[in-house]
Amino acid sequence: MRTVGASLAILWMAISYTSYGQQDSSYTQVKKGNLIFSLGEVTVLAAKSDSSLHITAATMAKFNRTEVSHALNLLSGVTLANIGPRNESVVFVRGFDLRQVPVFLDGVPVYVPYDGYVDMGRFTTFDLAQIQVSKGFSSLLYGANNMGGAINLISRRPTNRLDLDARVGVFSGNGRQWNLNVGTASERYYLQLGISQITQEHFPLSGNYALKEQTVEGRRDNSYRNDFRASAKIGFTPNQTDEYAIGYALLRGEKGTPPYVGADSRIMTRYWRWPNWDKESLYLISKTAITSSTQLKSRIYYDTFDNSLFSFDDATYTTQNRPFAFQSYYDDYTVGANLETVTSLSEKLTMNLGGHLKRDVHRENNLGEPQSVFSDNTYSIALETPYAITPALSIVPGLAFNSRASTEAKNFDRQNDSFMFFPNKSNQALNAQIGFFAQLANGHSLDASISRRTRFATIKDRYSFRLGSAIPNPSLHAEHAVNYDLTYSGSIASSFSFSTSLFRSDIADIIQRVDDVEPGLFQLQNAGKARFMGLEANLTQKLTQQIQIGANYTYLSRRNITSPEIRFTDVPTNKILLFGDITFQRKWNLLTNMEYNSRRYSTSYGATADAFALVNTRMAYQLSGAISIEGGVNNLLDSHYALVEGFPEPGRNFFLNLAFTMNKE
Template identity: 35%
Template sequence: MRNSCVYMTCSVVALLSGGAGAAESPSSVFTLGQINVSAQTGGQPIGGASLSAEEILTFNKPTLDQALDLVPGVVSSTTGGQRNERLVYVRGFDRFQIPLSLDGVRVYLPADNRLDFGRFLTPDLSEIQVSKGYASVLDGPGAMGGAINLVTRKPTREFEGELRAGLSFDNDAAFGGYTTYGSVGTRQERFYLQASGTKTETTHTGLPDDFKAVPSENGGNRNQSHTADWRVNLKAGFTPNDTDEYSVNVLKQSGSKGAPLNVNDTTANQRYWSWPYWDLQSVYWLSNTKLGSASYAKTKLYYNTFQNGLYSFDDPGLTRQTLARSFRSYYDDKAYGGSLELGTDLIPMNTLKGALHVRRDDHREWQRLYPGNFVEPKQQALEDTWSVALENSVHVTDALDVVLGVSHDWRRLHKAQDWNGTATGSMLDYKRADSDATNGQGAVIHRFSKTGEAHASVSARSRFPSLFERFSTRFNGTASNPDLKPERAINYEVGASERFGSTRIEGALFLSRLRDVIANAPIVINGQATTQSRNMASGLYRGFEVGVSTSLTPMLDVGGNYTLTIRSLSDPAVPNMKAVGTPNHKVFLHADWRPTDSLTVVPSVEAASGRYSQSTSGTVFLGNGGYLLANLQASYALTANAELSAGVRNLFDSNYSLADGFPEPGRTAFVTARYTF
């Protein structure tokens, strides 16, 4: 137990500070599912980070947004409001500008790509890869500010498995939910098989004791805060030799959630929404084949489906649907495509790679409208996205690499429909417009010692606007714009890391310039004032990250990281525009104390300064105060295979919000049991 804890804690700070540190054993990571990395950066994206399964477990982070909050430069937040979505920002870039992939397969919602990071569970992951600023063009389009990739596990032994169960309790020691996880797998000489499943349910979250009751929320158990999620993952692989691998994977996840009310809004401004299902399924093929002595080919094929239900009600009890503001909205989407990547080391001191990506998105939606109980005809949007990329790495010396990459992305819209009106309405076919973008990037990596490395990079990337941004009328409040152009950013970074004895120090400076940022512009159509999405805003993001880890004694390791992020956005239509969702300052500190071979105690502190959010109407920017959270967890190894853990998050019951009107949970306790075989 002691050895694994020493290793895990040392890797936590190395990885969380974004440099090249140790990770979970490569044999247990599904390498076919990793995104492109530089072999000279410790198996991580250039300037990026990797978070291992043991690190996620140690700090008890069962959902993706919670886990990513450990990484410097990454901040979790929330939309608040009736959507109740958990968000993630990477150095200020939001979910539309940071692609999310699962085993390298893009998770993209064809209508609006409004990903809810709280719906993605972490127990079945081997690692989370985070590219910050610089994401390889080989991995496909859209990585304007970075990328996030969830890597599943594969078995390492002839027969193995894991069982995990946990309970959570609110500030009054009342039952608040549970998490379960189980996996079983086998690895043979020429094949492997694995099955896993995880389920998390939250009956409610508890508000801090000092929360003051308001008409929409009386304190105690947060109304409509329930969530339920599960995921099943099946994997089969064929390894005919030491270099080639072929894998078929099936993943299905399902979620549901409530939508807590804004505690600062009047009753007239409240909206009563619920999400009865938020489901995702993916079937995908991944392969890696060695060609000759110095080349390879990787292939990827996938078929994804996404079903989503959103219900709006008349009343806070969610029992009546009679008013015009009530509805039932349904999405039924699918996406299918693939990629081919080729690489070779045949040219001396050179690695050349190329990739081709293609994806078709098929979105279908309809609504049940009230009063009248009218069901719209299904509306369809059909779109293809292509990307071709080339990347070349010149190995100038054994210690110096220069990487250059270029890609061209293009998109073809075949159909975009909407239903205009209610029972007497008609089908509307929007004007079709295509789009394309060229991207370029470069990096220099210098290994100046056996344990030290420095890098500098620049990456000019783009992202296409979603169907929602181009065509949604936002409940008849805005006009469509089929000619909306891609957003663009140029990201600069310099960073370095070095180890001095048992101490490791890492840091990075970053700056991003954004242009053609999509914003709402006031316009007049046929004498009526409205708004329209246009490429009219610009931005400047800059800051730095630093991480330190050290062993104070054989029984005590400490570490932490700090991030400064300063964001400014300029929009001619909004004179006092604020960048929402991210604090200027973010700190994470932790210790790992091992008083005995069986007992490990891990205290940690999470702190952040204030951030801005928007009012329900979207017309006012509101400030939210910062927070300082103390957490504590202890683990006891009963045997070499069995472990019990208990802990408390938000130990001092701090009352804080990430979005105005939506307080976060107060003190929460948990207990977990884990058994491996």
Template identity: 40%
Template sequence: MMEFRCSRNSSWFFILSGVLMLCLIIGAKSQAAEVKDGDGVFTLGEIEITAKGEESKNTTIEKITDQEMKQFNRDTLGSALNLVPGITLSTVGARNEQMVYVRGLDQKHVPIFLDGVPIYVPYDGYPDLNRFTTFGLSEIVVSKGFTSVLYGPNTMGGAINLVSKRPEKALEGDAGIGMFSGEGYRGYANVGTRQKLWYAQGGISFLRSDFFYLSDDFDPTPAEDGDRRENSYRRDWTYNLKLGFTPADGHEYALSYYKQKGKKETPPYAGTASTETIRYWQWPYWDMEGIHFNSRTPLGDKSYAKARVYYDQYQNSLNSYDDATYSTMKKKSSFMSQYDDYTYGGSLELGTSLVPRNLLKVAGHYKMDVHKEHNLPDPFQRFEERIYSIGAEDTITITDKLHAILGLSYDRQETVQAEDWNYADHRDFPDSDADAWNPQAGLFYSFTDTRKINLSVSQKTRFPSIKDKYSYKLGRAIPNPDLDPEKGTNYELGYQDVLFQRIALKTALFYRDIEDYILGVTVPDPNNAGKTTLQNQNIGDVNQYGFEIDLSAPLTTTLDAGINYTYIYDDNRTNSDKITNVPEHKFFAYVKYTPVKFLSFLIDMETDSKRYSSSDGVRVAGDYTVVNAKATYEILKGLQIEGGVMNLMDEDYAFDEGYPQAGRTFFTNLTYRF
């Protein structure tokens, strides 16, 4: 099953091999060129830090470090987030998009940020997490319930902030190359320099596979005969460059550029539900490009100003073919669709600790989203929306051990243009404006330096997306421009400690009450008398509650271990529709054994219970257990080689029924850090 063959498309692999060798040479000559030690985190890109750069008193946030992403070989954003309790990995199988659910809510309710800048496809709010690789990140910061109002709008279920790298030495970097089953290749290189008054950071990465192998236990279907998954090619390039200026203590100004170029295919439905349509889809390109400016300016000894300005482009194309030959487009269901979107905006944050025992922050946000789409040869259809937000947050030191965080924000969404090409006379949809207030409060008490408890309540909203309001869903629905924001009230009780001076414990109880949840409703079809169709409406009343626990410890000098468990229950109080894509139970565990300093063995396991793939409960993705294992050997300081197996037991499983995941996959990697 393991095929590590070089092909005519893998010349880049040898280029990155040369880059790795160059890094080895440079790294060997620059070991003494250190300015200071640091963790390489681009702190301008963080949201929840204090005026003095200390960690926020909000102990509910969690971080995934660069080291953890590499240790567990989590090359894509979704797979990295899956390490965190309360988060479950999923896919939209029909679109071949990876996503996560945070305590039961999807990406529309939990936006993605890059260094504090919101990044998502303006049309539907769904970034494809498979297109985001982790090679250039220093950390991922996750807020799952009590989310700072400084993030801006639409954080009803939390926020995920991708924080890039910032160099801390005169010369530093890391690089890696690797191969995996399915004629797959991965490679990356990051190089940075830190000087007295400026710094520079750049990176490049590549992730590609021609196909993936299905489990030997997969039962063939008419659209999938097994072995190599049909239509499963992918290719993703990423580039990034950051230039920073540090003219004085506390002053920092950085200009960042990033670009992602992707191409993917969508494997056809391979399940047994007669209601599912087999689609023959390919995406010739899925690209993102942007330029961001981040700054921090001290205002005296106790105040500061932080600014962000950004411009991002999102372009993708979808081709729908007649059949598995992927060569003709003659059927009515076939099309060539293109999205050409962009967004721009900015934010300004002011903070001060002039009032004793208070850290007050105020932030204003502005964002303009523009979506243009067409099916060739039709003209482009244009949508424009703008969002304003202003929020204030006060961290109050009541005593040395007791802190309170109070927050309030006001958000407003306005429709600028929404063209409706479904009618021969061409008209605009009516304007659709909405606003919302979002209050929240949290108490945080420290019994000791390690034993802490938190209690919080927050009311957050999520504005409906352009797709929610205006999409005809390929003729299966009618629009509803009058949709209101969804409203969610989050409650959380958390506790953390270090037991026996060794075992790190973090646990939380959470409850969410959602009103005006957007659900599809069967209504009379206004264009076909006697027929029915679907329409999104604010009729949902949903409760979500659960429990999560995370334990990790160095059991001995050579043995580390950790486990986390999540229980989530979704209660749709409106009708019998199932809440999809969220398992009730998720369990993750790992053990790392290091018999000698230069050699280690790692094994991890994840078990998920079943999840519904359709709201009527007909399609169900069954429960599964996946085991991964690898060995790592340090050839010399900073240079490592590793090899292992993903899905060691060759489990036949799916996040979305009918869209099976990869079976047993072998890999090997060579990495170097200096």
């Protein structure tokens, strides 16, 4: 409690805030260059409401959030987590993981075909205009598997003859970062290019970390990273209604996995390195006015994922002779397309009809072994019909049918040195939802929704032997959730704004581990029921033209109804974020924020990561109209904390950046 008290004192002495999680109108002005790439949005169309939240590029830069997962952590209802044994940075949305809240880039799915996850620590924010987050009630036009919502990374779109921004910086752990974004736009064409890199040799541990004998000069062993990203987009706008764009995104990553240093004897210490974690996405997005009342939208995409994982004998990372040592390779791709028609049937009624087709192929092998091959085809058709009952009240019903069919499942059995061929199976799911969006007096609004959403079992869920400890289950069918949401928001005197949400999810057919299906072996089965429920609250107060303050709070309860002894992991019951912004003498800006997380379970059998509080601060100075310098301290109080037991996070660390921005009309 002393740590929390000190954190609060420091925060309110700094008394600061920046508005986040909403549209940043100052950033989306043409004068600022780089609007969001509207073709990349996926929204539920209501007369005067959008159920999704947004984090703008301006907010991400101001908070120095260079990774998507850390940027998302600014939102209520979103929890930052770490898959410690894999060193994967992920988030949970109202208790749902990334298999149930898939990640998209401009509406194109980028999650890994094998297990549905994606390491969000590899996705940097430098070339993004906005991150769109939908919770519970999300557009059915995303396609299958968005049981708990969706996360859409929206790229930039230039608006001026020249839009340019660049940044170079250093940070603790011998870290370096740089990025360059340049764009140009004319009446008929636009071009956007981006390139960036983050490298770090290690991250520093807290001076309060007790097991200092396991570290070298306070450095976290094997915590290096090297992430390079490039993106390009060329667009054609032949008239006022039509737009066509080709986008490309490249990610080249390399990382280590810091070894486990906890006290749980059940967890094996792994000595893992990832020589490459690479992704490429190529996509064509378009919108065409077919008639004065009908618009056709399309996406065609090809996404690849190449990955190698090396397991070593010990902390020297030089030999691979022990039974658990290996070299594993993934070679995956996804190809797909979707079409959507938007038809205005009347001034009040719109019909959105969409169809999806996606093929996922996963290929893996260890060094010297033949390749296992798995492939799925996923189909979806969805209908949404937003209707404006009155100018202030809209209703959005929706219905979708999803189908997933396995087309190949050839798994190499190392114990028998032979292939096991699984029968092709298919699975269908029906999704439905309805939302009410009411605009009340004086800018207040009330939204209510109920939705039934599903998630198909992944390739890993159905076919993995889990290193010889599990029995595959190709017959797994979709788990489903009924999500309820009630949200009230408003503002008072234009200086105070607030929103609060009550939500609940009743989940059935949860894919859950069932032990001793055969002696010593477990199997994943549709065996579980659960209930997630909670509260979100957001407050912002503009004290003067120069000073703003705010806070958000999340309460989340996750109950395993079928097997209470099996705990849900990685999400705290309580999360608080206090934040703020003060500008003085026009050129100086101070931003400070404090985050508190209560304890969370790290394993299903009860190991926990303790509660923690963090204070971060940043000071920026505008050297000229185009150049600024900024520096700051993360984890100012040098707290020792972990997102998962046995995998400590960085202690006090520093950063310094120099930024340049130029826009010419």
